[in-house]
Amino acid sequence: xxxxxxxxxxxxxxxxxxxxxxxxxxxxxxxxxxxxxxxxxxxxxxxxxxxxxxxxxxxxxxxxxxxxxxxxxxxxxxxxxxxxxxxxxxxxxxxxxxxxxxxxxxxxxxxxxxxxxxxxxxxxxxxxxxxxxxxxxxxxxxxxxxxxxxxxxxxxxxxxxxxxxxxxxxxxxxxxxxxxxxxxxxxxxxxxxxxxxxxxxxxxxxxxxxxxxxxxxxxxxxxxxxxxxxxxxxxxxxxxxxxxxxxxxxxxxxxxxxxxxxxxxxxxxxxxxxxxxxxxxxxxxxxxxxxxxxxxxxxxxxxxxxxxxxxxxxxxxxxxxxxxxxxxxxxxxxxxxxxxxxxxxxxxxxxxxxxxxxxxxxxxxxxxxxxxxxxxxxxxxxxxxxxxxxxxxxxxxxxxxxxxxxxxxxxxxxxxxxxxxxxxxxxxxx
Amino acid sequence: xxxxxxxxxxxxxxxxxxxxxxxxxxxxxxxxxxxxxxxxxxxxxxxxxxxxxxxxxxxxxxxxxxxxxxxxxxxxxxxxxxxxxxxxxxxxxxxxxxxxxxxxxxxxxxxxxxxxxxxxxxxxxxxxxxxxxxxxxxxxxxxxxxxxxxxxxxxxxxxxxxxxxxxxxxxxxxxxxxxxxxxxxxxxxxxxxxxxxxxxxxxxxxxxxxxxxxxxxxxxxxxxxxxxxxxxxxxxxxxxxxxxxxxxxxxxxxxxxxxxxxxxxxxxxxxxxxxxxxxxxxxxxxxxxxxxxxxxxxxxxxxxxxxxxxxxxxxxxxxxxxxxxxxxxxxxxxxxxxxxxxxxxxxxxxxxxxxxxxxxxxxxxxxxxxxxxxxxxxxxxxxxxxxxxxxxxxxxxxxxxxxxxxxxxxxxxxxxxxxxxxxxxxxxxxxxxxxxxxxxxxxxxxxxxxxxxxxxxxxxxxxxxxxxxxxxxxxxxxxxxxxxxxx
Numbered sequence: 001x002x003x004x005x006x007x008x009x010x011x012x013x014x015x016x017x018x019x020x021x022x023x024x025x026x027x028x029x030x031x032x033x034x035x036x037x038x039x040x041x042x043x044x045x046x047x048x049x050x051x052x053x054x055x056x057x058x059x060x061x062x063x064x065x066x067x068x069x070x071x072x073x074x075x076x077x078x079x080x081x082x083x084x085x086x087x088x089x090x091x092x093x094x095x096x097x098x099x100x101x102x103x104x105x106x107x108x109x110x111x112x113x114x115x116x117x118x119x120x121x122x123x124x125x126x127x128x129x130x131x132x133x134x135x136x137x138x139x140x141x142x143x144x145x146x147x148x149x150x151x152x153x154x155x156x157x158x159x160x161x162x163x164x165x166x167x168x169x170x171x172x173x174x175x176x177x178x179x180x181x182x183x184x185x186x187x188x189x190x191x192x193x194x195x196x197x198x199x200x201x202x203x204x205x206x207x208x209x210x211x212x213x214x215x216x217x218x219x220x221x222x223x224x225x226x227x228x229x230x231x232x233x234x235x236x237x238x239x240x241x242x243x244x245x246x247x248x249x250x251x252x253x254x255x256x257x258x259x260x261x262x263x264x265x266x267x268x269x270x271x272x273x274x275x276x277x278x279x280x281x282x283x284x285x286x287x288x289x290x291x292x293x294x295x296x297x298x299x300x301x302x303x304x305x306x307x308x309x310x311x312x313x314x315x316x317x318x319x320x321x322x323x324x325x326x327x328x329x330x331x332x333x334x335x336x337x338x339x340x341x342x343x344x345x346x347x348x349x350x351x352x353x354x355x356x357x358x359x360x361x362x363x364x365x366x367x368x369x370x371x372x373x374x375x376x377x378x379x380x381x382x383x384x385x386x387x388x389x390x391x392x393x394x395x396x397x398x399x400x401x402x403x404x405x406x407x408x409x410x411x412x413x414x415x416x417x418x419x420x421x422x423x424x425x426x427x428x429x430x
Numbered sequence: 431x432x433x434x435x436x437x438x439x440x441x442x443x444x445x446x447x448x449x450x451x452x453x454x455x456x457x458x459x460x461x462x463x464x465x466x467x468x469x470x471x472x473x474x475x476x477x478x479x480x481x482x483x484x485x486x487x488x489x490x491x492x493x494x495x496x497x498x499x500x501x502x503x504x505x506x507x508x509x510x511x512x513x514x515x516x517x518x519x520x521x522x523x524x525x526x527x528x529x530x531x532x533x534x535x536x537x538x539x540x541x542x543x544x545x546x547x548x549x550x551x552x553x554x555x556x557x558x559x560x561x562x563x564x565x566x567x568x569x570x571x572x573x574x575x576x577x578x579x580x581x582x583x584x585x586x587x588x589x590x591x592x593x594x595x596x597x598x599x600x601x602x603x604x605x606x607x608x609x610x611x612x613x614x615x616x617x618x619x620x621x622x623x624x625x626x627x628x629x630x631x632x633x634x635x636x637x638x639x640x641x642x643x644x645x646x647x648x649x650x651x652x653x654x655x656x657x658x659x660x661x662x663x664x665x666x667x668x669x670x671x672x673x674x675x676x677x678x679x680x681x682x683x684x685x686x687x688x689x690x691x692x693x694x695x696x697x698x699x700x701x702x703x704x705x706x707x708x709x710x711x712x713x714x715x716x717x718x719x720x721x722x723x724x725x726x727x728x729x730x731x732x733x734x735x736x737x738x739x740x741x742x743x744x745x746x747x748x749x750x751x752x753x754x755x756x757x758x759x760x761x762x763x764x765x766x767x768x769x770x771x772x773x774x775x776x777x778x779x780x781x782x783x784x785x786x787x788x789x790x791x792x793x794x795x796x797x798x799x800x801x802x803x804x805x806x807x808x809x810x811x812x813x814x815x816x817x818x819x820x821x822x823x824x825x826x827x828x829x830x831x832x833x834x835x836x837x838x839x840x841x842x843x844x845x846x847x848x849x850x851x852x853x854x855x856x857x858x859x860x861x862x863x864x865x866x867x868x869x870x871x872x873x874x875x876x877x878x879x880x881x882x883x884x885x886x887x888x889x890x891x892x893x894x895x896x897x898x899x900x901x902x903x904x905x906x907x908x909x910x911x912x913x914x915x916x917x
Contacts, residue, residue, distance in 0.1 A: 089778055290568055291601055322807030327778065328777050341876070342877045342879055389819035389820050389875070390819065412785055412787050413828050419797065
């Protein structure tokens, strides 16, 4: 991508034209993810959609051919736990958009952070050029933080980018959550109270409007938002680490009949069979083994692999805990998957855990996550094994358009690769 | 994001009305008294290997002794020596705590343990110049009181020594060892302009921090630029970057005067010695070259100012830390022989980190700067090899490739230099301490893990043998035995 970045301004102008083209990527080792690997396969796409994938795909006359011989071709990566587009500079509060409005009181079920999505965020380009093409964006804070959405990293407006929303209601179990800190049992009690009141609200909306009902435990907007969880349209994404917290969350899901996705899940491996039996997908990482809190004493890098072996649908997300992996380093999710392999997950599952599995988990597998006809043409050509550090994402297509916009980091590197810095555009450039 | 949480917590502590004056002066101790409390051997080590020219120069002496070892040969292995080209299909002999032989083949004593390294790699033990483990222990839930990193009560706390915060039972130590880390420098945090003394530790089980201290290692001094000090002390000052600089200079001016008083008394021993001041004592030792400066600094322009301050007062900055903009002033760093301890790809979490680029290391390395992969993070510390691999890949991408022979130096001999230990650790050369890692494969591959780790010739970690997997006191009963990434 480096060679192209200096001329990027010109290429951006061409991108619209590129979209309409028919493109055939030929000769590569193609991992459709939804099916077996194809040696010397062709991926054909037109008007932003994949048309055909296989060994014997006829390439129409006039199609642009890209030779990927010796390369690896995969779907664009899906990162299932980010704040991309909701934060620019973490410490600059005016650029943070993921905070729930009512986090102080703990309940912000109606909060939809993607309304504030920044389509010009400088953090989008580093993710795109690294082959991440779809992300889940999540609110943060409180007991019920708000709603998560799926964002497609196409260039465009926020509306163009929001692929599906909501895809989950985010809640957190553990010590000291809820309005005034407090115990685990108090947190659960608060959640049950809110869910009970959401049920009461459902059957007595008219009474609520006439103020002929006792005070309810959440605002009208929040009670309204919780209906989609209670009626099963949207899963509850529960962040919990301690095995007993995970079990408490599963009991809650059973009692209230909602669908559940587990996020974090440091000790999920201890209850892997229960999670598998309840068909609860898990979002977790493979690079944390530190007992950072009393809720994560059993944290280990084998977690993702053990869950996968037990039959749990695992989406690998960043969780090393230090490297800003939900924003600037969303791009590192492929290395998290590589570490999952080092700690026991098979390679195919690891690739799936950052493509099709998260797409399935959030209900967008008909759009992204695999190379199959009808899917968005989100395609990455890699110089080699996509989970390896040395491998470069050589060309990235999102909805059929090649990513050409250089990141801020690319521009800085170009400027400072020679000292003294080149504060002017290189000679000969417009 | 954990570092941000810590930093913000510090911010709260710092503006919670803390207005303590300068620390109470330490009791005056005569030179004769404290000398008599110092054993001859430690005094000799102190004088020759980085101790300090003050009345009581080594009050917390290292009690580290190498663990029992057997002569060990690793054969048929790829050796990244950090001292020359890769040796393929080579051998290395560890004996009596030292690297006794290395090459295409080595003679092995009859009683040697022989390890077949086919398909595997050997590197020197990994060295991290920037750790907080032990001082910032885990678990760190509210109330555990395990975070003793920042003495955020005064912008200048040169008087504190971070070793007094180190909890040897922090479960992060064995995890770093399992990542191949054999030596690390624990630093005070970055809340303060001058945060205090660092300590260099061997990553070994011990009841006491003294039992982990690297014998004869020089102390370091932690300094910090930019956002953290001015945020923490915004209510009482410094509250601006210019306030930060005034604060450093005021401290060094005091230190110069203190050093003059003591140098004069040391020369004559006439009359009562000057009153001791622990903070000024440390700063004076920096001015004498006995303590190495490790300076947290993100922005290029601030690093250039810190270099001028070092010139003004006649000390050397041994290494900048974090240095996300170091690539912008690679020429200045090379000119002044200042090492750059940096990350592979952290950035954008605060304004002064916004210009972080993954090409930082490759650009620094190509400019002739002594480049170091540091962690500042207990998780990253376990995978400095992976961080280096990311930085190598970016070098390739921008046309500044870095070989494995060079990149291995980022986490071995270069940090050894930053700690003043380059003659003892950091490379696979005959006579060096036998701090060695056997990797399951190429250490720059995501699939490779440290399989065995030796410190001073003693096997301290074996991923394949639970008997060689250190579990801290804390972990017993609290942490499942099959945890820790060690199996």
